[in-house]
Amino acid sequence: MTRRHRIESLVLLLGAVTLLWSLFDAGDDLVATVGRQPGILGAFLVVITVGELFRVVMPSGRIAAPVATGAGIALALLGPVYGLAEFDVAAGVVTLVVATALGLALVLRTLLGRPAQWYLVAARTVGIAITATLMRLGDGDGRGVWVWELADRSPWVVALVMMAAAAAGLFADLVLTGLVQSERWELPATTTLRDELGEAQALTFGVLAAGPLVAFLAPVIGLLALPLGLLPMVLTYVAVRRYATNRATYRQTIAALSRLTEAAGYTPAGHASRVAERSVAIARSMGLHADQIQELEYAALLHDLGQVGLRSPIPDGATVLAAPDDQRRIASEGARIVRRTEVLDDVADLMERQTTPFRHVREWGEEVPLASRIIKVANAYDDFSHGRTDVVSVDAALERIHLGLGYEYDPEVVEALIRTNPVPGPR
Amino acid sequence: MPESSTPFLVRYGTPIYIGVTVVLAGGLAVVCHHLYGWPTAWGALGLLAFIGALTWWLPSTSSDGLSHFTADNVVVLAAIPIVGPVGAGVVGLVMAALTRRRIPAYRRAFNMAMASSSAMVGGLAYDMAGGSFAVQELHGAVALTLHVGLPIVVADAANLLANAVLVAGVIRLSAGVPLRLQLADMLTSSGMTQFAYGIVAFVVVIMWLPGGLGWVAVLIGLAPLAGARWALLQYGEEREARERALGALVAAIETRAPELEGHSARVSSMAGVMAQELGLRPKEVADVRTAGLLHDLGTVVVAPGQEGQDHRRSAVLRGAAMLQDLPFLAGASAVMEQVAYAGPDEHAPTLAAEVVRVADDFDLLLLGEGVGASEAMERLRERPTSADGERVLAALARALRARDEAAAPGTMVTT
Incomplete structure (x- = not known):
């Protein structure tokens, strides 16, 4: 086990232990249960497998599969509804069905050439096992919450209990996934956990509520509950996908704007996107929030836009070599153009402040946003290295930046720059 | 009518x-x-x-x-x-x-x-x-x-x-x-x-x-x-923000060519109304509006000091090329390309492009030569045109009339 993949390996191990426990829990009844309820278990297996093929990658990097997650939670919540044995499935069987479906989907994804991550299967299996177990706690025969017959209880109390059990499992899944991602992307765990748990809380709530919906429909319309109860999740998937695609095209629009100066020959090709990429890497390693990172990325992409107003281009478009007054003029011209959109005012502020030297912060207490200080360092790094990644260029750029450390550049940002490993070679 | x-x-x-x-x-x-x-x-x-x-x-x-x-x-x-x-x-x-x-x-x-x-x-x-x-x-x-x-x-x-x-x-x-x-x-x-x-x-x-x-x-x-x-x-929200981000492209155009202040927005608005008058589909109307807004983008994408050196066609094509990578602007980019192939005396290959061209020419006549709307219309009518061109000019006339009527007091607008 390498140090780098320690958490991922632990999550995989936890998934494997959960599976072993499921086999133990299902015990001798496994074959009998599968034989008794082939329709219900088969339907869930198919829906979860197909649902996993329709994933959405959220802007923060979180992977959402609302249909599959909603179906998994629904199966975990099913039980002897109204005393009907046909919906009574042991927690171990639930976990095995979900794990099988997720594994199957992963194999299909691999065959289709799509990214496949086993740690996601492990984390989700653990989460479902928790929900299914919680729903069956508190009663000797494993029927748990369902021994409160719906007829005797307020439906909203039963719905709340189901939501709570579903939430416990889903949050365990999100925490495990967040920890692995922090390890994979070499980011502070607090950052990925905050993004994983904090982003799209309405989406998380919606997915949690899908389970109780299927469970309430099942006794009335049987297996038809599955497609009907998951319809809101299908609509959610469509909406979330549209949102994620739109976010991508919004970014493309900003990127197109940033290319204006390159197409006109003011700045070297790829400069804006390199500065943006480097800025985002630094910001992530410094633990900035996803929203701040997004604004930072836009500001970094557009930081040279003001050059379109210049009568003659500065050599190589390198603002770091321009006189401080010219730097400020370019930044405020760019900010003026961006403010015309009326929706990117915060981005314009970041652009405007990115020319301020760090000594103004240190000596005069001037408030310069961290994002602006990051762009200043990333821009200088790209200007000094001319976008090259060979050792000589990288060393030369870092040396020039060190000359202005604490005076021109924020030392903490420079430290983060070095942490993001600008030295060439495999990462 | x-x-x-x-x-x-x-x-x-x-x-x-x-x-x-x-x-x-x-x-x-x-x-x-x-x-x-x-x-x-x-x-x-x-x-x-x-x-x-x-x-x-x-x-x-x-x-x-x-x-x-x-x-x-x-x-x-x-x-x-x-x-x-x-x-x-x-x-x-x-x-x-x-x-x-x-x-x-x-x-x-x-x-x-x-x-x-x-x-x-x-x-x-x-x-x-x-x-x-x-x-x-x-x-x-x-x-x-x-x-x-x-x-x-x-x-x-x-x-x-x-x-x-x-x-x-x-x-x-x-x-x-x-x-x-x-x-x-x-x-x-x-x-x-x-x-x-x-x-x-x-x-x-x-x-x-x-x-x-x-x-x-x-x-x-x-x-x-x-x-x-x-x-x-x-x-x-983000879709609106994306549309507004296009405003920054217009601001960039006007930074390079201050004499065009407000021109892009007017062409976009007029072309949009004309496209609706002509019964174009909603998607085409949207493309026409965007093409009208960004038709001068090519003038920014040129090295300083080189403005006006090249042919109008290549400037428009350069602008269209910049938008090609944006999937939601593919339609507008295509309209801009079609506009590029319309010379002063030849009409554009599609109705949508002809709308943008006529709206642009009309506004430039008002803006550059300072003539009135009716004289600008007359000048446009004097140019050789096709059946499509006639329809577009008629749509322009209707759009102008609707604009005048909307400006008149006493109308009740509910949307």
Whole structure:
């Protein structure tokens, strides 16, 4: 086990232990249960497998599969509804069905050439096992919450209990996934956990509520509950996908704007996107929030836009070599153009402040946003290295930046720059 | 020539239409009462109206018209089997009456009449499709699907269509947008999502009546849509932001060529109106607007000191090429390319491109040469043109007339 993949390996191990426990829990009844309820278990297996093929990658990097997650939670919540044995499935069987479906989907994804991550299967299996177990706690025969017959209880109390059990499992899944991602992307765990748990809380709530919906429909319309109860999740998937695609095209629009100066020959090709990429890497390693990172990325992409107003281009478009007054003029011209959109005012502020030297912060207490200080360092790094990644260029750029450390550049940002490993070679 | 240019209709068309819609709602209420009687479950009706009003209080619609979250639709459709068509009409009426937005009384009256009429049309369609008003007596998936599920789908479609027709009518009279275009726009954009959300009403009805959950069914049915609503709102906001980001491109153009201040926005606006006058599809109208806005982009994408050195065609093509990578601007980019191939004395290969070219030339005549609108029109007419060119010039004349009329006092605009 390498140090780098320690958490991922632990999550995989936890998934494997959960599976072993499921086999133990299902015990001798496994074959009998599968034989008794082939329709219900088969339907869930198919829906979860197909649902996993329709994933959405959220802007923060979180992977959402609302249909599959909603179906998994629904199966975990099913039980002897109204005393009907046909919906009574042991927690171990639930976990095995979900794990099988997720594994199957992963194999299909691999065959289709799509990214496949086993740690996601492990984390989700653990989460479902928790929900299914919680729903069956508190009663000797494993029927748990369902021994409160719906007829005797307020439906909203039963719905709340189901939501709570579903939430416990889903949050365990999100925490495990967040920890692995922090390890994979070499980011502070607090950052990925905050993004994983904090982003799209309405989406998380919606997915949690899908389970109780299927469970309430099942006794009335049987297996038809599955497609009907998951319809809101299908609509959610469509909406979330549209949102994620739109976010991508919004970014493309900003990127197109940033290319204006390159197409006109003011700045070297790829400069804006390199500065943006480097800025985002630094910001992530410094633990900035996803929203701040997004604004930072836009500001970094557009930081040279003001050059379109210049009568003659500065050599190589390198603002770091321009006189401080010219730097400020370019930044405020760019900010003026961006403010015309009326929706990117915060981005314009970041652009405007990115020319301020760090000594103004240190000596005069001037408030310069961290994002602006990051762009200043990333821009200088790209200007000094001319976008090259060979050792000589990288060393030369870092040396020039060190000359202005604490005076021109924020030392903490420079430290983060070095942490993001600008030295060439495999990462 | 559009009817809206008739002074009487321009001045009184909208109030008359609102009056007719109120009478229609009253007529439908009488018919539904005659056929189905008064609702019996007044408690359920009150709860549905209250929950429906709450959904209207949620921020639900984004600005683009594509991302409409329609929880209100679910409540109205669920009301049909639970409290009957008259009850559904009352639910629609109360929901629209209690809407949070501050709007003039005549608009609120129209919204109430429209929501109520659409709900009752949905109720009639539900009955005609074999829908049951005694759902608790139905058992099993097949019976519930045949006598509740499918009829709700039919009611959903009828409700949506009635709503779209009534709204398109008022927009036709108040803003002059052709009925057919407005209908097509509404049904093909937000219509599909509204329809899909409507089906959730079936789920609510099953849980409310046979499931015995009562009003909690509405909450449990709507809760899973929280994620969809969130995503659609985000989508709408970001889509608007994306469109606005194009404003920065215009600002960049005007930074390089200050003499063009306001030109892009005027060309975009005029070309958009002309495209609508010509009956182009909504997507084409949007492409024409964007192409009008960004047609001078190529002038920025040129090294300093080189402005005006190259041919206009290559400048426009350069601008179009910059937009090619943006999927949502592919249509506008294509229009810009077509504009590039239209010389001073030859028309553009498509109607959309000809619209942009004529709007651009017209504004440049006003701006650059300082001539009046009528003289600019005359100059454009003097140029050799094709049948398409004639149609575009006629559309320009109509757009100018509509603009003048809209500026005249006494017109009532409701959208």
